[in-house]
Amino acid sequence: MVTQRVRFADTHDQDSEALPVEPEPPDRPNDATTESSHVENGEILPGAAERPPSAEDVDPLEVQEERRRRVGRAQDEELRWANLKLVLKGESSSLGYKAAREAWKMADRFVLSDDGLLYFLGGNRRWGKDRMNETVLRLVAPTTMVQEVLQSCHDSLEGGHQGIVRTFHRVKADSYWIGLYADVERHVRLCPDCSSSKSRPQPRGYSPGNILAERPLQIVAMDFVIPLPKSRRGNTALLLFQCAFTGFVMAKAMSDTSALCVAQAFEECVYRRFGAPSLVRHDRDPRFMSEVFQAFAEMMQSRSRAT
Structure with missing residues (x-):
């Protein structure tokens, strides 16, 4: 057994005694590594622990x-x-x-x-x-x-x-x-x-999509071309009818775009020549929504659909 003399900071020389100290095995971890300590002249004194780095140590300019x-x-x-x-x-x-x-x-x-x-x-x-x-x-x-x-x-x-x-x-x-x-x-x-985490935007309403025609003059679209220069006969507008299947276009020059005149032009250009279409497309114009045109559409036994 090996004896060593250890002097503590709070003891006197006359009270110190030889204390037996067991040597630590080489493979045993030293407990002193877990706590910072300082040894001077045989005295074991507690040392100040190292302060961990913080954000205050970093200079923003650097x-x-x-x-x-x-x-x-x-x-x-x-x-x-x-x-x-x-x-x-x-x-x-x-x-x-x-x-x-x-x-x-x-x-x-x-x-x-x-x-x-x-x-x-x-x-x-x-x-x-x-x-x-x-x-x-x-x-x-x-x-x-x-x-x-x-x-x-x-x-x-x-x-x-x-x-x-x-x-x-x-x-x-x-x-x-x-x-x-x-x-x-x-x-x-x-x-x-x-x-x-984010969902796809929900559509407010489903689009009806393109209306596909299966035969000529099954679907007829109608719209105005205005304003135009006044002709010799006083016409200032052009009413167009187009077949959705073939693309065939029929035009009617008009001086009055009232609901009654539109219904008469539709009868002259489309109904008398090709019969009643199954579907009439328009652009929600008030002249297409008049009572006269709706009555004429019912007479042809066709339905009207707005786009």
């Missing part, structure tokens, strides 16, 4: 500068923006003819900041006329950082998983890249949270 450096490096790695930066710096002589020409075409819409970041000069169509001449600096997002911008503006807590239009305007307010709307639309449609 984070912003690091982000700007990342964006600048990503812009330099993309050929299109790298060439544009050289043109804006006045170093276009190092570029080829084709690359310099493509960069000069869009150079008037971009500006370079003091720290080398590329911005797009753009406005907002949603502003009023008093702010139409104002321009906004929108940071050019490289291709490698597009997904990060979309996640920040849509998937994050601030983004709130908004729809395509709202997410587009949120991204467009601060960022720019080619094909922005298409990328926003694709990202929102493929968002797993939106597709699983």
